[in-house]
Amino acid sequence: MTLARSEQAWRVAQQYLAGGVNSPVRAFRAVGGTPPFIARGAGARLFDLDGNEYIDYVCSWGALIAGHAHPDVVERLRRAVERGTSYGAPTELETALARRVVQLFPSIELVRFVNSGTEATMSAIRLARAATGRAKIVKFTGCYHGHADALLATAGSGLLTLGIPSSPGVPPGTAADTVSLPYNRLDVVEGVFSQAGEEIAAVIVEPVAGNMGVVPPAEGFLQGLREVTHRYGALLILDEVITGFRLAPGGAQELYGVQPDLTCLGKILGGGLPVGAYGGRRELMELLAPVGPVYQAGTLSGNPLAMEAGLATLELLRRPGAYERLEALSARLADGLRWAGEQAGVPVTLNRVGSMLTPFFTDGPVTSYESATRADTARYARFHQAMLRRGVYLAPSQFEALFLSLAHGEDEIDRTLEAAEEALREIVSS
Numbered sequence: 001m002t003l004a005r006s007e008q009a010w011r012v013a014q015q016y017l018a019g020g021v022n023s024p025v026r027a028f029r030a031v032g033g034t035p036p037f038i039a040r041g042a043g044a045r046l047f048d049l050d051g052n053e054y055i056d057y058v059c060s061w062g063a064l065i066a067g068h069a070h071p072d073v074v075e076r077l078r079r080a081v082e083r084g085t086s087y088g089a090p091t092e093l094e095t096a097l098a099r100r101v102v103q104l105f106p107s108i109e110l111v112r113f114v115n116s117g118t119e120a121t122m123s124a125i126r127l128a129r130a131a132t133g134r135a136k137i138v139k140f141t142g143c144y145h146g147h148a149d150a151l152l153a154t155a156g157s158g159l160l161t162l163g164i165p166s167s168p169g170v171p172p173g174t175a176a177d178t179v180s181l182p183y184n185r186l187d188v189v190e191g192v193f194s195q196a197g198e199e200i201a202a203v204i205v206e207p208v209a210g211n212m213g214v215v216p217p218a219e220g221f222l223q224g225l226r227e228v229t230h231r232y233g234a235l236l237i238l239d240e241v242i243t244g245f246r247l248a249p250g251g252a253q254e255l256y257g258v259q260p261d262l263t264c265l266g267k268i269l270g271g272g273l274p275v276g277a278y279g280g281r282r283e284l285m286e287l288l289a290p291v292g293p294v295y296q297a298g299t300l301s302g303n304p305l306a307m308e309a310g311l312a313t314l315e316l317l318r319r320p321g322a323y324e325r326l327e328a329l330s331a332r333l334a335d336g337l338r339w340a341g342e343q344a345g346v347p348v349t350l351n352r353v354g355s356m357l358t359p360f361f362t363d364g365p366v367t368s369y370e371s372a373t374r375a376d377t378a379r380y381a382r383f384h385q386a387m388l389r390r391g392v393y394l395a396p397s398q399f400e401a402l403f404l405s406l407a408h409g410e411d412e413i414d415r416t417l418e419a420a421e422e423a424l425r426e427i428v429s430s
């Protein structure tokens with residue numbers, strides 16, 4: 001396998017793009033080596049500039065639940081693009097996608113579309129602060145909610161991968177209103193609320209954490225957050241940018257039976273185009289301009305191409321058996337990886353909820369940021385490289401999820417497991 005053309009492209013990219021990339025984790029710093037430059041995707045496969053083929057478990061960070069270039073999505077986009085790419089005026093497409101979201105999420109009565117998950121969480125926080133007249137935000141260490149200033153404190157994803165506790169450039173005053181608590185520790189949340197509950201505008205949480213690797217919520221954790229926020233008049237914001245439409249049609253809130261005040265969506269909702277959204281009860285959402293005083297706007301928000309890709313993707317998820325298929329294939333992959341770890345004598349803790357999973361190279365249970373960071377990241381890096389050489393494209397960090405799509409099949413899973421058995425044997429012997 002050669003990466004000659006990717007290596008060349010990578011050198012040029014670094015001359016013109018900051019760090020050679022437009023999002024840090026893509027640079028492969030945590031796993032080493034040259035990031036393959038992608039020429040195209042098809043179904044569950046990625047193809048790089050050198051013609052190497054990979055089974056893709058990044059799936060554009062979870063956005064592509066229908067796989068790459070699904071014919072239905074492509075066809076809708078092809079037809080749409082001929083009608084123009086953006087109008088800056090209302091379209092029926094926006095209503096159609098919003099109606100779909102409202103049908104699927106009983107906690108959402110009104111929707112506002114934005115262009116990224118970052119915008120969704122940032123705007124939801126603004127709305128929560130306006131609605132409560134309070135400033136403080138509670139988040140959880142290792143959860144990532146995009147790169148808005150107030151939410152960068154002890155966040156996950158690229159910050160965790162690169163060991164950045166919080167970002168320079170965020171004024172202390174901004175971060176001072178963000179309280180970061182350990183995930184899955186309801187007792188700690190209760191403690192903070194009993195001291196400062198009247199100052200807290202909202203608790204924001206990934207209902208299944210995906211950005212410190214996959215960490216499921218402990219039994220009763222989400223229900224407890226619902227209860228304590230309610231008791232103190234704070235809002236509960238579920239950041240379902242990853243989990244929305246992935247874990248169930250109505251997201252993690254359907255799976256775990258929790259009703260948040262506000263929900264943030266993104267990734268799958270845009271079917272591979274840039275989209276975010278937030279939504280909630282009518283009286284909250286009507287605080288937004290033009291009805292209410294809370295300002296939030298966007299030149300390309302509700303972009304017709306993005307709406308089409310989202311509608312096509314949600315349509316594919318409606319087909320009978322879609323979620324059952326994702327569940328069965330993901331279980332097969334998780335069980336196989338666990339078994340391969342045992343065979344090779346490599347301690348692997350496999351966390352999985354539906355079609356998102358992380359093999360952590362550690363033997364303890366992983367229930368929080370603290371336990372996630374006990375994983376052997378050097379070993380993950382070697383595993384990643386060994387898998388890439390065998391044509392399997394995993395997330396380039398221990399602290400990210402692997403995602404399956406409807407385009408994955410048993411053939412892909414079995415080939416991945418064969419590669420994993422070899423790769424694990426290789427990394428223990430090196």
Ligand SMILES: *Cc1c(COP(=O)(O)O)cnc(C)c1O
Pocket residue numbers: 115116117118119121144145146147206210211239240241242266267276
């Ligand atoms: C990806 C992600 C975001 C940020 O979305 P962008 O579109 O990258 O801005 C926010 N929250 C969660 C849980 C995410 O996984």
